[in-house]
Amino acid sequence: xxxxxxxxxxxxxxxxxxxxxxxxxxxxxxxxxxxxxxxxxxxxxxxxxxxxxxxxxxxxxxxxxxxxxxxxxxxxxxxxxxxxxxxxxxxxxxxxxxxxxxxxxxxxxxxxxxxxxxxxxxxxxxxxxxxxxxxxxxxxxxxxxxxxxxxxxxxxxxxxxxxxxxxxxxxxxxxxxxxxxxxxxxxxxxxxxxxxxxxxxxxxxxxxxxxxxxxxxxxxxxxxxxxxxxxxxxxxxxxxxxxxxx
Ligand SMILES: O=P(O)(O)OC[C@H]1O[C@@H](O)[C@H](O)[C@@H](O)[C@@H]1O
Numbered sequence: 001x002x003x004x005x006x007x008x009x010x011x012x013x014x015x016x017x018x019x020x021x022x023x024x025x026x027x028x029x030x031x032x033x034x035x036x037x038x039x040x041x042x043x044x045x046x047x048x049x050x051x052x053x054x055x056x057x058x059x060x061x062x063x064x065x066x067x068x069x070x071x072x073x074x075x076x077x078x079x080x081x082x083x084x085x086x087x088x089x090x091x092x093x094x095x096x097x098x099x100x101x102x103x104x105x106x107x108x109x110x111x112x113x114x115x116x117x118x119x120x121x122x123x124x125x126x127x128x129x130x131x132x133x134x135x136x137x138x139x140x141x142x143x144x145x146x147x148x149x150x151x152x153x154x155x156x157x158x159x160x161x162x163x164x165x166x167x168x169x170x171x172x173x174x175x176x177x178x179x180x181x182x183x184x185x186x187x188x189x190x191x192x193x194x195x196x197x198x199x200x201x202x203x204x205x206x207x208x209x210x211x212x213x214x215x216x217x218x219x220x221x222x223x224x225x226x227x228x229x230x231x232x233x234x235x236x237x238x239x240x241x242x243x244x245x246x
Contacts, residue, residue, distance in 0.1 A: 002116030004127055004228035005233070005241030010212045012188035014179050015128045015156070016062070017138035018236075019219050021124070022150050023115045028140075029056045033099055034204035036072065049076075057220055062199025064139045064162055065098045078172045081153035105142065114149040120237030126242055133157060135182035137195075139165070139172050158185045174201040183211075191235035196238065215241070 002008055019025030036051035047083040056136070059075050062066035066082075068117070073080060083093025115175035123161035127134055136143065145163030147153040160170070160182045183193045194213040195206035198220070206214035207230030215238075216231030223234045235241060 002130065003243040004123070004130060004132070005243075006194050006213055009192055010194045011134070012133035012135070012183060012186050013124070014135050014137050014182050014191040014195050014211070014219075014244070015120075015124065016195075016197045016199065016202050017136050017143055017146060017161075018140060019061075020196050020217050021116055021120045021136065021152060022146055023117060024109070024146055024221060025061065025104060025198065027108045027112070029061075030052070031101045031108060032056060032060055032068065032072075034104055035101040039097060040076075040098075043078075053220070057134060057200060057222060057225070061220075062173045062197070062201035064165065065102065065141065066094050067139075067172055069094045069097050069101075074205075086186050102142075104194075109142075109146065109149065114146050116150040116152050117237065119237035121152060121155070123238035123242060124152070128155060133186040133188055135160065135186055137178050137182045138162065139178070141166075159180050160185070173242065174204035174208065176205045176211075179205055179209050179211065183209075198226075200225060200229045203231055206230055 010153050015021055018028055033051050040048040055072055059072040081093050081181050083091055083095040085095050087099060088094040096236055124134060134156050136156045138161045141162035160178045161229030165178050166171055170181055179195055180190060183190050190209050191212045192213050194215060195211045196215045197203055198217040203216060203226055214230050214232050216234040218226060218234050218236050226234050
């Protein structure tokens, strides 16, 4: 193991963003809840079953926006028309709901700003200083703006996000393709790359891509679930992986 807490064979780090690098997973979760609860209450009336934290972890977290809408609604036996990507936010289609949620995310981010996890910034800098290659692999179409708002854009050499994935027709997490594309762009074989993820869908992507090491970042009190979905190690903060972590 190196002093980064990784096997010696690992030469590249592939970091998820929301919940791993930045404190934005909670912003997404809150926006999804507001969107789905409004939709469900209109549909089912006052005694509707609300969207909860388990729904977020299982059906939405880590996935591209439209996949999150489809997967959660399917878990409730609901199937909406796809609509089109520019559907207005009040249209009950997959893209309409996704656009409603995105408007809420953007408002919240503008109001609250974006904070990077200090332990993750410290870790990414240590990886850079140790000569490891570094990529961000996020399902979010807002990835570049969020990295810039957090002031950490320069730490990463490659970015595969929701926009790049759509351009390259890459299926999102839990499929491994976005992580594989990042490893490829860094010139690193998957077996020599480590995946850093907080979402169960991301863990599955790490396992499916046969990466050299998968680090589960436990931000939602789900250490066991992360292990079950493929984590080689689970930490509460990336700084724990550094030898001199306080
Ligand atoms: O809606 P965006 O910003 O494109 O993000 C898509 C998804 O990105 C993932 O990183 C988040 O875990 C999800 O909650 C989010 O829905």
